[in-house]
Amino acid sequence: xxxxTGQPVVILPEGTQRYVGRDAQRLNILAARxxxxxxxxxxxxxGMDKMLVDSLGDIVITNDxxxxxxxxxxxxxxAKMMVEVAKTxxxxxxxxxxxxxxxxxxxxxxxxxxxxxxxxPSIVIKxxxxxxxxAQQILDEISKDVDVEDKEILKKxxxxxxxxxxxxxxxxxxAEIAVEAVKQVAxxxxxxxxxxxxxxxxxxxxxxxxxxxxxxxxxxxxxxxxHPGMPKRVENAxxxxxxxxxxxxxxxxxxxxxxxxxxxxxxxxxxxERMLREMVDKIKEVGANVVFVQKGIDDLAQHYLAKYGxxxxxxxxxxDMEKLAKATGAKIVTNIRxxxxxxxxEAELVEQRKVAGENMxxxxxxxxxxxxxxxxxxxxxxVVDEVERALEDAVKxxxxxxxxxxxxxxxxxxxxxxxxxxxEYAKEVGGKEQLAIEAFAEALKVIPRTLAENAGxxxxxxxxxxxxxxxxxxxTIGVDVFEGEPADMMEKGVIAxxxxxxxxxxxxxEAAIMILRIDDVIAASKLEKDKGDKGGDDFGSxxx
Numbered sequence: 001x002x003x004x005t006g007q008p009v010v011i012l013p014e015g016t017q018r019y020v021g022r023d024a025q026r027l028n029i030l031a032a033r034x035x036x037x038x039x040x041x042x043x044x045x046x047g048m049d050k051m052l053v054d055s056l057g058d059i060v061i062t063n064d065x066x067x068x069x070x071x072x073x074x075x076x077x078x079a080k081m082m083v084e085v086a087k088t089x090x091x092x093x094x095x096x097x098x099x100x101x102x103x104x105x106x107x108x109x110x111x112x113x114x115x116x117x118x119x120x121p122s123i124v125i126k127x128x129x130x131x132x133x134x135a136q137q138i139l140d141e142i143s144k145d146v147d148v149e150d151k152e153i154l155k156k157x158x159x160x161x162x163x164x165x166x167x168x169x170x171x172x173x174x175a176e177i178a179v180e181a182v183k184q185v186a187x188x189x190x191x192x193x194x195x196x197x198x199x200x201x202x203x204x205x206x207x208x209x210x211x212x213x214x215x216x217x218x219x220x221x222x223x224x225x226x227h228p229g230m231p232k233r234v235e236n237a238x239x240x241x242x243x244x245x246x247x248x249x250x251x252x253x254x255x256x257x258x259x260x261x262x263x264x265x266x267x268x269x270x271x272x273e274r275m276l277r278e279m280v281d282k283i284k285e286v287g288a289n290v291v292f293v294q295k296g297i298d299d300l301a302q303h304y305l306a307k308y309g310x311x312x313x314x315x316x317x318x319x320d321m322e323k324l325a326k327a328t329g330a331k332i333v334t335n336i337r338x339x340x341x342x343x344x345x346e347a348e349l350v351e352q353r354k355v356a357g358e359n360m361x362x363x364x365x366x367x368x369x370x371x372x373x374x375x376x377x378x379x380x381x382x383v384v385d386e387v388e389r390a391l392e393d394a395v396k397x398x399x400x401x402x403x404x405x406x407x408x409x410x411x412x413x414x415x416x417x418x419x420x421x422x423x424e425y426a427k428e429v430g431g432k433e434q435l436a437i438e439a440f441a442e443a444l445k446v447i448p449r450t451l452a453e454n455a456g457x458x459x460x461x462x463x464x465x466x467x468x469x470x471x472x473x474x475x476t477i478g479v480d481v482f483e484g485e486p487a488d489m490m491e492k493g494v495i496a497x498x499x500x501x502x503x504x505x506x507x508x509x510e511a512a513i514m515i516l517r518i519d520d521v522i523a524a525s526k527l528e529k530d531k532g533d534k535g536g537d538d539f540g541s542x543x544x
Contacts, residue, residue, distance in 0.1 A: 078518075240286070
């Protein structure tokens with residue numbers, strides 16, 4: 001409020017909280033750092049898991065950074081930006097979500113030290129932007145080209161992404177499945193490969209062990225055959241996909257049919273029956289012995305289909321219909337009258353099987369399927385969910401390498417190389433920006449330090465040893481958390497796609513810069529119903 005000739009001028013409504021300058025920066029940095037600290041313990045092969053319980057009592061147990069932040073009900077606006085970092089990383093690269101958030105948190109911690117020395121935020125921002133740009137160049141230089149047909153490289157990267165998750169006992173087996181799935185759906189466009197992850201379907205069923213997880217070269221649908229009289233197994237299947245109902249349609253407009261005699265009623269019913277029979281005859285005529293329908297199937301149509309020995313499934317999801325088309329080579333037909341033998345797809349086997357007490361339809365043995373299904377099994381619901389998350393990461397990592405054909409060593413090696421080379425770059429730049437670039441370089445060491453810390457090693461001692469070995473032997477030396485010693489990560493097969501590391505640094509630096517730009521936070525008072533028992537609307541109290 002300002003006094004103007006004795007009259008108060010109200011600019012902001014009552015209850016609005018405002019933080020300006022250093023207060024705003026301090027609170028925002030603190031909020032973002034708390035988020036980074038929360039998931040820091042999950043980093044690396046020896047990282048721990050988090051148990052998240054939502055308001056309904058549902059439990060999620062995971063050490064996947066993006067999942068943890070997604071499940072946490074974060075209120076503070078600056079902390080929400082860290083959630084965005086994880087989401088972007090997950091969308092763009094598929095792995096490295098924890099790495100990105102931890103680096104962002106450390107960049108802000110280092111920035112705060114500079115702000116405490118009265119260095120202006122704009123200088124820190126400029127230094128960070130220069131360092132982030134230089135880091136991308138350095139990563140391009142130290143990355144290696146690989147042959148995307150080399151299954152071993154893809155498998156090593158997939159194993160690296162699964163290590164540290166609950167599913168790591170079977171990491172070799174799961175990595176094999178992930179790589180096979182990606183190679184199967186990869187399509188060549190020009191001289192590059194493209195992988196559409198929508199063509200890899202994950203179907204979860206609890207029961208059995210993780211070892212029973214399998215790759216189906218085709219599609220698995222969580223439905224059952226519509227009529228008990230139909231065959232449950234069809235070999236050399238000719239498959240029709242119909243985006244229509246096998247029912248007598250109602251008229252488009254409101255119409256009334258007046259029937260005045262039993263004969264007319266009989267004729268009406270016979271006509272309905274004839275129409276349904278014609279539909280089924282058409283399916284049989286083109287040679288289909290399996291039919292998937294997106295809408296309903298009339299009871300009478302079911303009877304005729306069963307009589308002809310045709311296996312039929314109804315109310316199949318649109319996404320599943322598209323996957324079936326990609327896997328079997330069938331065309332989705334909107335009108336049954338237009339169905340021809342050219343529209344049919346093929347599969348060696350279509351079979352209804354019981355999985356964990358429920359019927360599922362397996363479409364297997366497709367010639368060159370461009371859609372596949374991974375059927376995930378595990379002892380409990382939480383195990384199955386965590387195996388799915390591990391497989392998703394592995395699939396995305398394999399996709400990155402197939403599309404880009406470039407890898408870097410993992411295990412903290414690229415971060416140490418960046419830290420060493422950015423230090424040299426800082427001296428070239430000079431001025432106050434030098435301090436910011438040096439802070440950026442120092443912040444990147446948080447990754448190898450955290451890997452050591454989470455493995456129960458002495459972080460300072462391990463970091464000193466690894467940096468010394470790195471300077472002597474080259475950019476692929478990182479932290480071997482199992483031996484507690486420096487090791488060549490390429491030789492150990494600990495590798496990551498270049499895209500994952502580049503995106504982690506890009507997302508982290510952009511988020512840190514955005515938070516540092518804020519020097520004024522104006523928070524409207526919360527609505528009465530939100531206040532509840534929170535005791536006021538202290539903006540800072542949202543940090544817990």
